[in-house]
Amino acid sequence: MEKIGVLMTTPMSTFLEHELSTRFTLFKLWTQSCKSEFLQQNSSYIKAVVGDTTCGADSELIESLPNLEIVASYSVGLDKIDLDTCRDKGVRVTNTPDVLTDDVADLAIGMILAVLRRVCVGDEFVKSGEWKSCELGLSSKFSGKSVGIIGLGRIGSAIAKRADAFGCPISYHSRSQKSDANYKYYSNIVDLASNCQILIVACALTEETCHIVNRKVIDALGPNGILINIGRGAHIDESELVSALLEGRLAGAGLDVYEDEPEVPEQLFGLENVVLLPHVGSDTEETSKAMADLVIGNLDAHFNKKPLLSPVT
Numbered sequence: 001m002e003k004i005g006v007l008m009t010t011p012m013s014t015f016l017e018h019e020l021s022t023r024f025t026l027f028k029l030w031t032q033s034c035k036s037e038f039l040q041q042n043s044s045y046i047k048a049v050v051g052d053t054t055c056g057a058d059s060e061l062i063e064s065l066p067n068l069e070i071v072a073s074y075s076v077g078l079d080k081i082d083l084d085t086c087r088d089k090g091v092r093v094t095n096t097p098d099v100l101t102d103d104v105a106d107l108a109i110g111m112i113l114a115v116l117r118r119v120c121v122g123d124e125f126v127k128s129g130e131w132k133s134c135e136l137g138l139s140s141k142f143s144g145k146s147v148g149i150i151g152l153g154r155i156g157s158a159i160a161k162r163a164d165a166f167g168c169p170i171s172y173h174s175r176s177q178k179s180d181a182n183y184k185y186y187s188n189i190v191d192l193a194s195n196c197q198i199l200i201v202a203c204a205l206t207e208e209t210c211h212i213v214n215r216k217v218i219d220a221l222g223p224n225g226i227l228i229n230i231g232r233g234a235h236i237d238e239s240e241l242v243s244a245l246l247e248g249r250l251a252g253a254g255l256d257v258y259e260d261e262p263e264v265p266e267q268l269f270g271l272e273n274v275v276l277l278p279h280v281g282s283d284t285e286e287t288s289k290a291m292a293d294l295v296i297g298n299l300d301a302h303f304n305k306k307p308l309l310s311p312v313t
């Protein structure tokens with residue numbers, strides 16, 4: 001029997017690549033020198049797309065695959081998938097929720113500690129030998145600081161649980177108040193920012209949440225505030241963030257994601273109060289394997305006509 005064609009859009013996990021290639025005919029889009037020619041020649045074989053946070057399935061790709069049945073994303077975020085086109089064409093969509101929640105929440109707390117306690121600055125201070133001639137100076141405490149979370153979903157809730165253990169008062173903003181959450185709710189994000197010392201972005205990226213952190217929100221957080229972004233780059237108006245940091249209108253930031261990855265505003269490189277990571281929120285060995293298992297499990301379930309493990313549509 002002819003194997004089912006699966007298209008991987010970008011390199012994401014060698015384990016996933018290997019597992020997909022043993023089950024399916026695996027096409028690797030990034031290895032094709034001319035993508036349009038490749039799609040013209042192979043589009044009819046492809047029944048599944050596996051994408052991630054860098055390259056998912058936009059309407060052009062979906063439209064070019066006449067026999068596409070499923071998009072299985074190696075990510076929880078769905079912002080790189082054209083969900084409307086998938087719905088219109090009856091293409092199923094799956095993602096990788098839950099398995100990465102702890103990692104992303106851990107890293108959000110790690111970034112808070114790194115910014116406030118100047119972990120990267122201290123590391124460089126020791127390694128450069130500067131310690132032999134002077135003292136590093138004081139940092140700022142995390143325990144007890146008020147934390148505001150944008151998006152109290154799986155990751156936002158896991159961050160809240162961790163910050164709670166640091167004795168931090170927690171508040172949040174989302175589209176609706178959560179009846180099962182014992183934290184202060186703000187229906188207005190500016191009010192949330194005005195009433196916390198550390199603001200964490202952990203919501204989904206949609207048209208509504210693009211630039212949800214704008215100049216008004218940054219100014220409400222103020223010159224003593226810390227901004228942490230573990231969601232998506234486009235949640236924050238990046239040029240406003242850069243000017244606020246350069247002008248001292250914000251105390252610091254911890255960023256895992258950027259508007260135009262892997263491009264990062266170079267004005268941030270010289271700032272000691274900013275910690276920059278290369279979109280690695282869920283990049284641990286354990287979670288990478290669990291995400292790959294979920295992608296494979298969803299494809300196996302779909303092609304064997306069993307219930308999907310993590311359906312989105």
Ligand code: NAP
Pocket residue numbers: 076077078097098100101104150151152153154155156173174175176177202203204205206208209230231232256257279280281282283
């Ligand atoms: P989730 O459980 O679906 O939570 C998403 C949250 O976004 C919900 O609490 C939702 O709250 C909120 N939200 C949606 N629209 C909103 C709006 N207009 N205003 C305010 N809040 C809104 O998803 P999750 O698993 O926690 O993941 C959250 C996001 O983290 C993902 O979408 C992804 O972008 C990002 N992420 C980043 C990394 C990384 O490596 N940095 C890794 C994994 C995930 P309401 O429904 O109540 O509004």
